[in-house]
Amino acid sequence: MSTQKPFVAQWGVLGCGWISSEFTKDVSRPMSSRNVTDVSHAIAAVGSRTLSKAEEFIAANCPNGAAGQQTGLVDFKPKAYGSYKEVVDDPNVNIVYVGTMNVSHYEDAKLALEGGKHCLLEKPATLNAAEWKHLASIAKSKSLFLMEAVWTRFNPTMLAIQKAIHEDDLIGEIRCLYSDLSMDGYKKRKDTDRLLAAELAGGALLDIGPYPLVWTMMILYRHPKNGMTPPEKVGSTMLKYHTGVDLATGFTMTFPKINAIAYCTTNLLSQVQKQQNTRIVGSKGEIHVHGYTSRPTGYTLKRLANPEDEGGKFLPDENVDMDFDGFGLYWEADQVARCLKDGLLECPTMTHAETAMTMGFFDKIRKEGGYEYLPGLEKVKPESA
Ligand SMILES: NC(=O)C1=CN([C@@H]2O[C@H](COP(=O)(O)OP(=O)(O)OC[C@H]3O[C@@H](n4cnc5c(N)ncnc54)[C@H](OP(=O)(O)O)[C@@H]3O)[C@@H](O)[C@H]2O)C=CC1
Numbered sequence: 001m002s003t004q005k006p007f008v009a010q011w012g013v014l015g016c017g018w019i020s021s022e023f024t025k026d027v028s029r030p031m032s033s034r035n036v037t038d039v040s041h042a043i044a045a046v047g048s049r050t051l052s053k054a055e056e057f058i059a060a061n062c063p064n065g066a067a068g069q070q071t072g073l074v075d076f077k078p079k080a081y082g083s084y085k086e087v088v089d090d091p092n093v094n095i096v097y098v099g100t101m102n103v104s105h106y107e108d109a110k111l112a113l114e115g116g117k118h119c120l121l122e123k124p125a126t127l128n129a130a131e132w133k134h135l136a137s138i139a140k141s142k143s144l145f146l147m148e149a150v151w152t153r154f155n156p157t158m159l160a161i162q163k164a165i166h167e168d169d170l171i172g173e174i175r176c177l178y179s180d181l182s183m184d185g186y187k188k189r190k191d192t193d194r195l196l197a198a199e200l201a202g203g204a205l206l207d208i209g210p211y212p213l214v215w216t217m218m219i220l221y222r223h224p225k226n227g228m229t230p231p232e233k234v235g236s237t238m239l240k241y242h243t244g245v246d247l248a249t250g251f252t253m254t255f256p257k258i259n260a261i262a263y264c265t266t267n268l269l270s271q272v273q274k275q276q277n278t279r280i281v282g283s284k285g286e287i288h289v290h291g292y293t294s295r296p297t298g299y300t301l302k303r304l305a306n307p308e309d310e311g312g313k314f315l316p317d318e319n320v321d322m323d324f325d326g327f328g329l330y331w332e333a334d335q336v337a338r339c340l341k342d343g344l345l346e347c348p349t350m351t352h353a354e355t356a357m358t359m360g361f362f363d364k365i366r367k368e369g370g371y372e373y374l375p376g377l378e379k380v381k382p383e384s385a
Pocket residue numbers: 014015016017018019020047048049050053099100101102104122123124149151194206207294
């Protein structure tokens with residue numbers, strides 16, 4: 001066992017909403033809960049537009065700091081601020097977590113980078129590909145780390161399924177991927193809610209569309225035989241809400257190099273479906289993912305008895321349970337800490353180029369569906385404008 005002290009990521013959190021609280025609670029869990037010894041975490045500062053909200057956030061989510069503070073790896077306590085700028089300026093902060101609304105991701109990440117801090121930016125990274133590319137260029141010019149927080153990429157079930165398909169060939173040649181993440185905002189939330197409001201760049205595509213897309217990217221785009229060749233065709237259909245955002249969007253992506261297709265769906269019209277929203281079909285069988293598409297907790301492997309038969313029968317199901325405690329953002333946070341420890345400016349499995357590509361898909365899908373942002377929301381003009 002290594003006797004080297006773990007590297008500590010010293011986080012500054014921007015925005016005291018729901019996901020920031022899950023992130024903070026997750027990095028406050030003991031590192032031993034997931035057998036991690038090389039890195040740890042500290043919450044150095046928390047910022048809200050209201051100071052009392054930041055103080056309450058710390059009291060509720062990290063009164064004793066995160067894992068690295070609880071074990072004495074660093075000796076500062078989390079500090080509350082009534083502005084985001086003060087978080088960025090705090091000398092104990094070396095990386096900023098942006099957990100604010102879609103519409104302010106670009107500006108908040110820019111604030112962090114221009115203040116000389118590394119940055120982990122919640123999904124959807126930005127409103128368009130051009131905004132993202134600008135952030136990436138700032139990060140590059142200042143030798144700072146920047147990553148879009150698509151946490152599902154780092155989930156162990158995702159990685160186990162990727163290995164089962166890409167390395168162990170458990171379902172043979174990949175054929176199709178069906179992936180849905182939907183929820184029930186419609187008629188349950190007000191039009192001013194962040195999911196439905198045009199002013200906040202709401203809608204299913206930007207909010208939960210990144211999850212069907214991440215399965216497509218991880219399983220098809222990153223399939224070794226596809227060799228990271230972008231999808232040849234991206235097609236879509238969108239149902240708009242009266243506020244101007246999308247209530248439902250379906251998109252498909254073709255990968256001719258491996259003769260595979262992804263069918264992705266997302267909407268705000270469904271009751272949340274907890275089971276088997278993602279299904280991957282191969283020539284020798286299928287994998288059905290357990291849990292939310294965003295938060296997979298295991299899978300069922302269904303092998304075909306005789307893959308040569310048309311309409312063949314499946315052998316008995318093989319279930320793999322990988323359920324876990326907490327929300328599950330800690331694997332992503334650990335990976336980011338490792339990147340910082342190793343001096344990397346991009347995460348090899350969540351690169352700037354891949355975020356630029358996926359933001360570009362969303363630009364195209366919004367254009368096809370007629371989802372236009374309200375004037376002034378986009379801080380960098382879209383490339384097609
Ligand atoms: N990775 C994941 O699983 C998840 C990611 N997300 C992403 O995180 C982001 C935030 O979502 P969520 O935490 O659910 O949202 P919340 O509404 O709970 O929190 C968002 C925070 O953004 C800040 N904020 C900044 N500007 C505004 C503004 N103009 N209006 C309202 N709030 C503002 C507020 O912080 P303050 O008042 O403290 O300044 C607010 O608390 C979204 O971009 C979403 O896509 C969301 C949920 C899950």
